[in-house]
Amino acid sequence: MSLLANWYDFRDLGNPVARLIEALQDAGLSGGWIYAISGLLGAIGILSFVGVAAVINIWIERRLIGRIQVRRGPNRVGPFGLLQPVADAIKLIQKEALQPDNADGIMFTLAPIVIFIPAILAFSVLPWGEHMVLADLNVGVLFLLALSSTTTIIIFMAGYASNNKYAILGSMRVIAMLISYELPVVLALLGVVLFAGTMSLTGIVSFQETYWSWLIFFQPLAFLIFLLGSTAELNRTPADIAEAESEIVAGFHIEYSGMKFGLFYAVELVNTVAVSAIIASLFFGGWWTYGLEEFIPGWILFIGKIYSIYFIFIWFRGTLPRFRVDQLMAFAWKVLLPLALINAMMVALEIFIWTEYEISAGIVLPIFAVVNFALAGVLIVGFGRVMSRTMERFPKLPRLVKDIDVPLPEPSTA
Amino acid sequence: MLEEFGRAGFLLMFALAFPILPIVASVVFGVFKMRPRRPDPIKTATYECGVETEGDALGQFNVRYYVYALIFVVFDVEILLLYPWAVALPTAGLAGFVAGALFLAILVVGFAYDWAKKALEWV
Secondary structure (H helix, E strand, O other), rough: OOOOOOOOOOOOHHHHHHHHHHHHHHOOOOOOHHHHHHHHHHHHHHHHHHHHHHHHHHHHHHHHHHHHHHOOOOOOOOHHHHHHHHHHHHHHHHHHOOOOOOOOHHHHHHHHHHHHHHHHHHHOOOOOOOOOOOOOOOOOHHHHHHHHHHHHHHHHHHHHHHHOHHHHHHHHHHHHHHHHHHHHHHHHHHHHHHHHOOOHHHHHHHHHHHHOOOOHHHOOOHHHHHHHHHHHHHHOHOOOOOOHHHHHHHHHOOOOOOOHHHHHHHHHHHHOOOOHHHHHHOOOOOOOOOOHHHOOHHHHHHHHHHHHHHHHHHHHHHHHHOOOHHHHHHHHHEEEEHHHHHHHHHHHHHHHHHOOOOOOHHHHHHHHHHHHHHHHHHHHHHHHHHHHHHHHHOOOOOOOOOOOOOOOOOOOOO | OOOHHHHHHHHHHHHHHHHHEEEEEEHHHHHOOOOOOOOOOOOOOOOOOOOOOOOOOOOOOOOOOHHHHHHHHHHHHHHHHHHHHHHHHHHHHHHHHHHHHHHHHHHHHHHHHHHHHOEEEEE
């Protein structure tokens, strides 16, 4: 698909924008103005998607969880309950915004605003089409990781500013959990970066296009680690120890009410879409879908992939109960981190063999796919066996009273 | 490359406008008396499940959180150093591969030490 296609070629929205910029150049506009206009157009495009997604996802998520839990979900406001998000927003805006007396006022207000920045900025490096990317950074993956670790600080900001014991406890839990899960996630992405040989998101997608295969076929273990790790990073239900209602009431946003609470609720949905989009472009080819993007616009396929992965997250949420803190920590440090380390080493070895002996990709890539799938299967099954055996070897049975040698008083025969 | 970061900056401006808009809307609602604003000492006290608030929230904290943070800092810095190596590996040859493998091996030794010392237990 060349850049000089017709302006009405909407398979790649980069085309109409490029034609518009050409027209503006012909009209004699200076470079700075053109740069500003193209940046603004891209930002408006991304933000309209994020805005629509944040509103629609409330409905999708509540309906689907309703279906999973054998109930109806919201179905009264508008057709199929579609206007439920609007009703929610109006209700939240009208609520009284309380602020505790001994809260830190500025940070208390700032936290729900700032928490949107990493969530939305993550979309700036994602490619929606061949020429349809806002900021094609050559350190794209590193940029995404930096953004995801910023969220930790902002959540602690909210908990600290509330000056509430539950909030502090929740935000300390968030920090402990997020930093634990960051290591396996970073190592899983290291495998992808090693395989594609570039940190740019555009480069990773074009790698998949060049070798005519999605990266999930070469990196199944990295995909699983990233999926589970990001479920924890998103604070979603199997791992939502930060806001566990039954333990610490609502965690870090316990003192928030009205629209500020609504922003915390909305950012979770935006974050989930952002992570789904990252998974879709790293492991499922982004806009590239085995030539299908010639007929259906690539960005529509990309949105389809995002929502397919978002469905997995909703499925987790509807099915799994909440884990205990110690279980989550042990899972991150003792299962995911060793698996991610082995995966990274394996990929480094494969890439070294591939480049050092200059074997053609047609021979070597199918072998890598088979090897990596076998490795993933062996590691998951074997690691599960080993870990469960050590658990069984030291059973912690409660000591019964009859095992303790305490002489019982003689029954009196008087 | 800075041009590309500048485009992300355009998105940053909008990312700030996105949450500020609802907050401003709720403030406007308050100005037009469409939103209640009746704070009283009980309402604005720190929430503690219905009982009266006791003391300050910021006290001493369990050490286990800090142990994890300490291990994390060491690991994260080392792992981030692997990213440039990952991009340069195809051109680095055998020496590059061995250097990276040694680096990862040192990481694994440290991790095994932490595990053996029971620093990873949540007690």
